[in-house]
Amino acid sequence: MTEAVTQSDVTISKGRSLWSDAWRRLLHRKLVVVSLMVIAVFVLVALGVYSGLIAGAWDKQVGPRYEGPSLKHGFGTDFLGRSVWRKTLYGAKISLTVAFVASLISICIGLPLGAIAGYFKGWIDELIVWLFTTVSSIPYIILILAFAFVLQGRTLFGYPLRGITVVYMVIGLTSWVGLCRLIRGEVIKHRERDYVIAARAYGCSKARIILRHIIPNVVHLVIINFSLRFVSFIHAEVILSFLGLGVKGEPSWGVMIDDARQELYRGCWWQLAAATLAIGLISLALNIVGDALRDALDPKLRQGLE
Amino acid sequence: MTSYIIRRLLYSVPTILGILLVTFVLFNLIPGDPSYELAGKSASAETIADIRHELGFDRPRFLDTEALSQGRIAAAFDSQFFNHFRNALTLNFPRSLTSYEHIWDEIRSRAPASLSLAVPMFVGLVVTSIAIALLVAFVQGTWLDTLLVFICVVGMSIPMLSYILFGQHYLAYELGWFPILGYEPGAQAFKYVALPCLLGIFSGLGSYVRFYRTVMLDEMRNDYVRTAFAKGLSSPRVLFKHVLKNAMIPIITTLVLSIPFLFLGSLLLERFFSIPGMGSYFIDAFNSRDFPVINAMVFMTSLLYVLGQLVTDICYSLVDPRISLR
Numbered sequence: 001m002t003e004a005v006t007q008s009d010v011t012i013s014k015g016r017s018l019w020s021d022a023w024r025r026l027l028h029r030k031l032v033v034v035s036l037m038v039i040a041v042f043v044l045v046a047l048g049v050y051s052g053l054i055a056g057a058w059d060k061q062v063g064p065r066y067e068g069p070s071l072k073h074g075f076g077t078d079f080l081g082r083s084v085w086r087k088t089l090y091g092a093k094i095s096l097t098v099a100f101v102a103s104l105i106s107i108c109i110g111l112p113l114g115a116i117a118g119y120f121k122g123w124i125d126e127l128i129v130w131l132f133t134t135v136s137s138i139p140y141i142i143l144i145l146a147f148a149f150v151l152q153g154r155t156l157f158g159y160p161l162r163g164i165t166v167v168y169m170v171i172g173l174t175s176w177v178g179l180c181r182l183i184r185g186e187v188i189k190h191r192e193r194d195y196v197i198a199a200r201a202y203g204c205s206k207a208r209i210i211l212r213h214i215i216p217n218v219v220h221l222v223i224i225n226f227s228l229r230f231v232s233f234i235h236a237e238v239i240l241s242f243l244g245l246g247v248k249g250e251p252s253w254g255v256m257i258d259d260a261r262q263e264l265y266r267g268c269w270w271q272l273a274a275a276t277l278a279i280g281l282i283s284l285a286l287n288i289v290g291d292a293l294r295d296a297l298d299p300k301l302r303q304g305l306e
Numbered sequence: 307m308t309s310y311i312i313r314r315l316l317y318s319v320p321t322i323l324g325i326l327l328v329t330f331v332l333f334n335l336i337p338g339d340p341s342y343e344l345a346g347k348s349a350s351a352e353t354i355a356d357i358r359h360e361l362g363f364d365r366p367r368f369l370d371t372e373a374l375s376q377g378r379i380a381a382a383f384d385s386q387f388f389n390h391f392r393n394a395l396t397l398n399f400p401r402s403l404t405s406y407e408h409i410w411d412e413i414r415s416r417a418p419a420s421l422s423l424a425v426p427m428f429v430g431l432v433v434t435s436i437a438i439a440l441l442v443a444f445v446q447g448t449w450l451d452t453l454l455v456f457i458c459v460v461g462m463s464i465p466m467l468s469y470i471l472f473g474q475h476y477l478a479y480e481l482g483w484f485p486i487l488g489y490e491p492g493a494q495a496f497k498y499v500a501l502p503c504l505l506g507i508f509s510g511l512g513s514y515v516r517f518y519r520t521v522m523l524d525e526m527r528n529d530y531v532r533t534a535f536a537k538g539l540s541s542p543r544v545l546f547k548h549v550l551k552n553a554m555i556p557i558i559t560t561l562v563l564s565i566p567f568l569f570l571g572s573l574l575l576e577r578f579f580s581i582p583g584m585g586s587y588f589i590d591a592f593n594s595r596d597f598p599v600i601n602a603m604v605f606m607t608s609l610l611y612v613l614g615q616l617v618t619d620i621c622y623s624l625v626d627p628r629i630s631l632r
Contacts, residue, residue, distance in 0.1 A: 130320055130321075130324060131324070133320075133321050133324070134320075134321055134324030134325055134327075134328060135328070137321050137324075137325055137608050137611055137612050137615070138325060138328065138604060138607070138608045138611070139565065139569045139570075139607050139608065139611050140570075141569055141570040141573060142569060142588070142603070142604055142607050142608070143604075145588075145592065146329075146332055146600060146604050147332070149592055149595075149600060150332050150333065231463070235465050235466075238465050238467060239465075239466075239467065239570075239574070242467055243589070243592070244593075245592070254467075257465075257467050257468065257471065260471065261471060264471060264475045264479075265475075265479070269472075269475075272468065272471055272472070275468075276464060276465065276468040276472075279463070279464070279465050279468075280460070280463045280464045280465075280468075281463075283462075283463035283464075283465075284459060284460055284463040287459050287462070287463055288459065291459075
C-alpha cells in the first residue's frame with residue numbers, strides 16, 4: 001500500500017510545509033485520489049439530504065412491496081414499497097453526521113485532557129491516566145451500550161435526548177481514550193524540547209505554551225487518529241441503530257439492516273445488499289485515505305520507508 | 307518475579323474501583339429512580355416500594371447522616387454508594403427484575419454456552435490470521451501482497467452484521483449446511499456453534515491479518531533476519547524459526563486487544579443464533595430495562611478484561627526477560 005519515494009522527490013520537498021507536502025503525497029497515488037472522490041460524493045449526498053434536494057421523499061411509496069432491483073426502482077423496494085435507493089442516500093446523512101459530531105465531541109474531551117496530563121506532571125497526570133485506564137477497561141461495545149441505555153430518553157438541560165443525538169453523544173463520550181493517551185505521550189516528548197524551553201524562558205504562560213506552541217505540533221496526530229476512527233464510528237452507529245438504541249423514524253444504514261432481517265426470509269436481499277455496499281464503500285475509502293494520511297503526515301514512518 | 311506479579315495486581319485495584327465508580331454514576335446517579343418506569347403505569351404503591359427496596363433506592367445515596375449522628379457507624383455506611391461497591395466486590399448481585407433469579411447463578415449457568423462459542427472463535431481467529439500473515443510476509447513487496455492487503459481492507463470495511471445476516475441466510479437457511487439457530491449443551495453444542503464461530507472468524511480476519519502482517523514486517527527489518535538470509539537460510543526457515551518466534555512477543559501483548567472484539571462478536575452472534583450465553587443475557591436485559599443485570603454484566607465483563615490484561619502482562623514478562631515494572 002506504500003509507494004517508494006524517489007531521491008528527486010525528497011530534494012524537491014524541502015522547504016514545503018508538512019501539510020502541503022502531505023497533500024502532494026496523497027495526490028500522487030491513484031487509489032487515494034479515487035477514495036477521496038468517493039468520500040466527497042458521500043459528503044455531497046449528505047449535504048444534499050440536509051438541504052432537502054436529495055431523497056426528501058424517502059418515505060413515499062414508489063411501487064409494489066418487495067420489488068427486486070430494476071432499472072425503474074434502482075435497488076428495489078422495501079416492505080412498505082419505499083425506494084431502497086432513497087433510503088440508502090438518506091443513510092449517508094445520518095452516518096456522516098454521527099461520525100462527524102462524535103469526532104468533535106471526542107476531540108474536545110481527548111485533546112485537552114491529553115495535553116494537560118502530558119504537560120503537568122504529578123497528581124493531575126495520575127488522575128487523568130487513572131480516568132482513561134478505567135474507561136478503557138470497560139469493553140468498548142459494553143460501554144457504548146450501557147451509555148446508550150442510560151441516556152436514551154433523558155433530558156439534558158431541558159433538551160430531550162433521543163434518536164441520533166444519543167448516538168453521537170454516546171460514541172463521542174466513549175471514544176476519547178485513544179486520542180487522550182496518544183496526545184499525552186506526544187506532549188510528554190515535546191515538553192522537554194528546546195522550543196518549549198525557549199517559550200518558557202520568554203515568560204509565556206502555561207496556557208499559551210500548550211495552546212500556541214505544543215498543540216500545533218501534535219495536531220496532525222488528531223487528524224490521523226480520526227481519519228482511522230471514522231470507520232469505527234460509522235460501524236458503531238449501525239450496531240446501535242440495529243439494536244434499537246439509536247436512530248428512530250429515519251432510515252439509517254443500521255435501521256435498513258434491521259428491516260432487511262425480516263425481508264431476507266422472503267428472499268429480499270437487496271435492502272441488506274444496498275446498506276452493506278454503502279457502508280463498505282465509505283469505510284473502504286476512509287480506510288485507504290486514513291492509511292495514506294498516516295504515511296504522509298508521520299515523518300518517522302516516512303524515514304522507515306525511504 | 308513474585309514481586310512483579312504482586313505489584314501488577316495492586317495496579318489493577320484503582321482500575322477496578324474506577325469501574326465501580328463509573329457504573330455507580332451510570333446506574334444510580336444519572337437515571338434517578340427507575341422504579342416508576344419499571345413498575346408500569348398502573349402499579350400500586352406497594353409494588354413501587356418493593357422495587358425501590360429491591361434496587362436499594364430507598365436507602366440514602368452516599369452516607370446515612372442520621373445513623374452517623376446517632377453513633378451507629380456500621381449503619382451509616384448502608385447507603386446506595388457503599389452497597390454498590392460491596393455487592394460487586396463480593397459478587398453478591400441483587401436479583402434480576404424480570405426473572406427474579408440471582409444474577410450470579412444466571413451468569414454461571416450461561417458461561418459454558420458463551421465459552422463454547424468464544425474460545426474456538428478466538429483460537430481459530432488468531433491461528434488462521436497468523437498463518438495468513440506469514441504467507442503474506444513471504445510475498446512481501448509483490449503485487450500479490452498489495453492485492454491481499456487490499457482484500458483485508460475490504461474485509462474489515464464490511465460491517466459484521468452483514469456477514470452474520472448473509473451467512474445465516476445462505477449457509478444455514480438456503481443451503482442447510484448448518485442449523486439455523488438454537489443450542490444444546492454438551493457434545494451437541496459443536497453442531498450449533500460451528501456456523502457462528504466461522505462467521506466470527508471470517509469477519510475478524512481482515513483486520514487481524516493486516517495487523518499481524520505489520521508485526522511480521524517490523525520484525526523482518528531487524529538485523530538478525532538479514533544475518534539469517536546472508537547465511538543462506540531458506541525463507542521458510544527464516545520465517546518459521548526466526549521471525550515467528552520473535553514476533554510472538556508483540557503478538558502475545560496484542561491478544562488482549564482482541565477481547566473487546568470477542569465481546570462484540572459474542573453479543574451479536576449469540577443474539578442471531580439464539581445461543582443462551584452471557585451476550586444474549588445482556589441484550590435481553592436491555593430490552594426489558596433490567597437495571598441490576600446490566601450493571602452486573604458491565605462490571606463482570608470489565609473485570610474479565612482487567613484480568614485478561616493482567617495475565618497478558620505476566621505472560622509478557624515471562625516471555626521477555628527485559629520487561630520490568632517501574
